[in-house]
Amino acid sequence: MEKAQAGARGTNGNGARAERSAxxxxxxxxxxxxxxxxxxxxxxxxxxxxxxxxxxxxxxxxxxxxxxxxDKEQLYLAVLEEAYIGIRTAEKSINLSDLEPEEGIAELAMFTWRYFLEHPEFLSLLGTENLHRARWLRQSTRLKELHSQLMGKLSELLDRGRAKGIFREDVDPLHLYLTMAALGYFYLSNQYTLSTIFGRDLAERPSLEGWERHIVHVTLASIRR
Amino acid sequence: MEKAQAGARGTNGNGARAERSAxxxxxxxxxxxxxxxxxxxxxxxxxxxxxxxxxxxxxxxxxxxxxxxxDKEQLYLAVLEEAYIGIRTAEKSINLSDLEPEEGIAELAMFTWRYFLEHPEFLSLLGTENLHRARWLRQSTRLKELHSQLMGKLSELLDRGRAKGIFREDVDPLHLYLTMAALGYFYLSNQYTLSTIFGRDLAERPSLEGWERHIVHVTLASIRR
DNA sequence: CAAGCCAGTAACTAATCAGTTACTTTGTGG
DNA sequence: CCACAAAGTAACTGATTAGTTACTGGCTTG
The missing domain is CATH 1.10.10.60 (Homeodomain-like)
Structure with a gap:
């Protein structure tokens, strides 16, 4: 049927790969x-x-x-790995060294929220993976090595804030991370049942913006001295 | 094969239902x-x-x-309805009239956390239902009427706390409810991927108790004046 | 330029699954 | 006590699904 292909046939040899439509x-x-x-x-x-x-x-x-x-399972694992690599890569690019501790924490909270908002497929894959008790994640050697960059940045900001006397002494960085993640994850992943039951569309712009401010407020309130 | 049944055969007539082993x-x-x-x-x-x-x-x-x-879908809907009725029924039985506002909020936060902890199947069903964008929940007339009892109790406590001058003026009861629910839901429903990635078993007793205290702390810190 | 390998296709297969059919057993009301 | 309805069983069916087989066509390298 399509034996005679119109253009773009040439050998395009010498090492370099064809850019399109091969x-x-x-x-x-x-x-x-x-x-x-x-x-x-x-x-x-x-x-x-x-x-x-x-x-x-x-x-x-x-x-x-x-x-x-x-097979299907290995394809699923590849998808999961790519999704995790996506967020971990994005986390690397955040630069906080110029910011005050409170501003830095706010920035990280907003980053997490916005990443979740822009990548609903990541949230969904997390949900599926947890339904299966991390069956595939546990198999993945690549992902087990892939620690959250956020945790390091969080610890550094907590140290600086503690030194300035504005943060409490006993804040666990993991608890802080889980708090930010939980507030974003739950709102977005459960928006459909929540919107139905409370009769209020949580996906509307003003609601989303209100929740972003809320996350920042709650996160900071939970660590302030 | 089992035509000749040993005991418990009698007509057990007169209206009252047999209690067991019919x-x-x-x-x-x-x-x-x-x-x-x-x-x-x-x-x-x-x-x-x-x-x-x-x-x-x-x-x-x-x-x-x-x-x-x-069929399968109607059975699923019946399961979902029963699960929601379970938590809403449990919420009704909470009595807070004797408690101070702060104690009352703490009580509600702990109730939600413990209910989630003891009913993992409820969390899982919520996850599944949201994956399908509340497709079945939206069809259910029974459930759309079933408002959270917690919201009313939360509003009442917020009013009392505001009158006493200990809570902020602009707290949205829905935001407060979502905060408590989010912290419990995320920790438990995502415990498998989180435990794998952070190399720390979140299901262990001390971790669970620490998180319960954290939820109460964060919830109260977020509404205090 | 030909030999061999890699990308790609179509059609098939064995297993699985939701839902059904045709039947038997058990309890009850006239 | 029997007729009828509801509760229950076993075996079947048509559709779907993950995975395979047997093949074609094109690119590269010695």
Whole structure:
């Protein structure tokens, strides 16, 4: 049928890869499978996701999915790993050295909130993974080494604030991190049942902005002397 | 095979229901299906739950499940409704009229935390329902009417605390409720991924007790003047 | 330029799953 | 005491699903 392909056929040899529209492009195929699988797993969970649906979304043949990823479980693990790497990479780029301790904590709280807000698929994958008691995360050697960059930055800010006398002496950095994460995660991941029961759309702009301010307020109030 | 049943055969007529071990007991059958379905849906989500597994767990024939509940989706809805009714019923029994505002808020925060801790299947069902954007909850007329009793009690305590001058003027009761719920929900529902990544078992007694104290502390710190 | 490997396709298969059919057993009211 | 309804069983069915087989076409390297 499509034997005679119009343009972009040339050997494009000498090492450098063709930038676009190659008929055979392993990296692009792999990436589009991963993107499609991320959506499918995030929308339907591990149990509800369909391999055929992933193949269709990616615009590839199902056989390729098995070629690149082995099976459904390994594909899911690849999706999970990529999602974690995404947030950990983003965390690295935060620079707080110029900020006062309180400003720095506020900045980290807002970063976490905004990252969750902009990456609903990450929240959904976390939910699925916890439903299965971290079955796949525990298998992943890559992810177990991948510590949160936030924890280090949090500790440093807590030290500075303590030295200035504005933060309490006994704040556990893990508790602080969990507090920020919990407030963002719960609001967003449970927005559908909450909106239904309280008859108030939590996804509206003013509500979201109000909750961001609330997170910053609660986080700071919990550590101030 | 078991045609000749030993005891407990009698007509046990005159209106009153037999208390135990009837061969045919609609209510008991229904209840055991519901209990089995709650476990299965909580463990595997809507997509991962298996109708045959529910029947086996309940010790009944699959046909009965369709007889009493119609289909898988209606059974899931019945499970969800029962779970919500459970927490709302428990909330009703809390009496706070003798307590000072601060003590009352602390009591409600601990109630929510302990209810979550003792009913992991409720958290799991919430997660599944939100994955599907409250698809079944929105259909349920029973549940949309079922407002949280906690909200009313929270408002009353906030009023009293405000009158005493110990709470801020602008506290939104919904924000307060979401704060308490978020801190409990996130810690428990995400305990598996969190424990894996931070290399610290969040399910251990001392950690759980520490987090309960933390929830009370954060909740009160966020509303104090 | 040909040999071999890698990307890609279509159609198939064995297993699984939600839901059904056709039947038997048990309790009850006229 | 029997007729009828409700409770219960076993075996089946059609659709879906993860994973496979057997194949084609194109790129690279010696």
């Amino acid at each position: 008929q055979r492009d392993p990296e692009r195929t792999r990436a589009s499978i991963l993107a499609a699988a991320t959506k499918e797993f995030a929308e339907n969970g591990m149990g509800g996701a369909r391999v055929d649906a992933i193949a269709e979304r990616a615009g590839i043949n199902k056989r390729m999915l098995y070629h690149y990823f082995g | 061969q045919r007991d609609p209510e008991r059958t229904r209840a055991s299906i519901l209990a089995a379905a709650t476990k299965e849906f909580a463990e595997n989500g809507m997509g991962g739950a298996r109708v045959d597994a529910i029947a086996e767990r309940a010790g009944i024939n699959k046909r009965m499940l369709y007889h009493y509940f119609g």
